[in-house]
Amino acid sequence: MTEILIPTIAALIGTAFGGLITYLTHRQQLRHDLKVLKETYKTDFMAEETAKHFLSHKSHIERSFDVLQKHLGGFEDNELRKILVRAGAIREFREDGSEWWRLLSRMDEYIKRKKSSKSN
Missing domain, CATH: 1.20.5 (Single alpha-helices involved in coiled-coils or other helix-helix interfaces)
Known part of the structure; x- marks a missing residue:
């Protein structure tokens, strides 16, 4: 054995x-x-991180596309939109036609603020 x-x-x-x-x-x-x-792909990774940074700001839940484009220069419009989607952002058009972006992870915070502003 x-x-x-x-x-x-x-x-x-x-x-x-x-x-x-x-x-x-x-x-x-x-x-x-x-x-x-x-x-x-450093440029793309850094662009996503920068987009997350701007969209994670404590007091600004969402940012206009124009502001994001200004701070993330060097990308064509649709390329910047792809970067924002890869960063986890979603788009919304306002009544005036302007384009706004926010992180999907902040939707609960957005809804809470929206409800509290309507009740005031």
Whole structure:
């Protein structure tokens, strides 16, 4: 029985060790690949982060497209809209035809403010 048990345990330890090495190697490779992708598409990543920053402002739940375009210059209109969507924003047109954007994650806050302004 011992003749079978020792080689089996040794094989399991070897397999587990090999699996751990493979896992760590793949994890490091994925981190490297992500870093390369971020560097390649740095402008887009930074534009999304900047859009999130403007739309996460404490007192401004939403921003006009004109304001966002002014601060995120260098993008064509539709490209900027794609960046805003990737950042998690949604668009609304007001009665005057102006275009406004807000983060979907702030919808509850927006609705709460809208209700409180109507009751005042």
